[in-house]
Amino acid sequence: MPLSPTARVLLAMIHNGRRTGYEIKQLVDVSTRFFWAASYGQIYPELKRLEDAGLIEGEDSPSGGRRRRVYSLTDAGDAALDEWLHSDDEPTYEMRDEGLLKLFFSSDLGDAERLALIRRIRARHQSVIDRLRTVEEGAAAVGGGPHMTLQFGLGHHGWVVEWCKRQEEELG
């Protein structure tokens, strides 16, 4: 049985020490979300499925009267995670960028509107950079994968911002 896309993140996050659905979501939101998002509506049902499938084990561990369920990997879960990480399958790569789509169809737009569109694209990517910077120190301290992907994000969105600037100069 192959792991669903969300299952992979969950296994890896649990392996990483994030033991509750809530904690996983918190970390996703400040780390992977720009290349791999996840919502509660997906996380909680999937945790159940993984437990039913015997890949993780949950234990109720309320903090005070607040319910809380912590998960850990079973041997099967550990093996599944390993298999995924080492597998040589073509990794999925998808993107949907409405800004570029509009740009593609911008022939009927005036220069001013095309310029506004590009500025908007740039602002979007700049805001991602701004957010990434807020977690830069933490990622640097952790090093390894998280730091590499953060640097990738900074560089990638930085490149887009520069591209936009060049286009703006040519148009303005």
Add this chain to the structure above:
Amino acid sequence: MPLSPTARVLLAMIHNGRRTGYEIKQLVDVSTRFFWAASYGQIYPELKRLEDAGLIEGEDSPSGGRRRRVYSLTDAGDAALDEWLHSDDEPTYEMRDEGLLKLFFSSDLGDAERLALIRRIRARHQSVIDRLRTVEEGAAAVGGGPHMTLQFGLGHHGWVVEWCKRQEEELG
């Protein structure tokens, strides 16, 4: 009634002179697909919905005994397309990159495996570049939006390839 994501592409493609579902799919596959894909399973049903909604008009126009339905924009469709292109709403931007996800979780991998992973990421982006190059002349001839987005794609994927090379050097 707001346009569905696929509806936008269809209206714009029809406005652009692509009159059948088949033709639209052909053009998508060599142009927008790297930032906005579409499958037949989405295109044909959506064309019907758009016709029911009065945004496009279809006419049977078989070529020989081969059935074929050509569409054109109604005034309402033209207005809807214009509204979308000029609207200042936050454009959707989504991406899912399993390669980066693995990289994020690569702390338990050895250097050799991390290197293999990065090579794989690079190969993926290189293959996109190779494909884009095959349509470069056509896009240059058309100019405007298609040419801009193609240049964007070339630059963007080129940046990723260079980033990968730098990482490979550091690891190898």
Add this chain to the structure above:
DNA sequence: ATACTCATGTAAGCTGTTACATGATTCT
């Protein structure tokens, strides 16, 4: 008191992919 954070979940709906089915025409 009130708002915010911790914490878990469900239901409806939207969007999309994949695989399948069909049939005509054109190219080799």
Add this chain to the structure above:
DNA sequence: AGAATCATGTAACAGCTTACATGAGTAT
């Protein structure tokens, strides 16, 4: 004759988002 291309569609399923619902603890 057989393969590729033109052309249209459906059904099943997968995956995700959004909005909603609930409730306890903590900070202002």
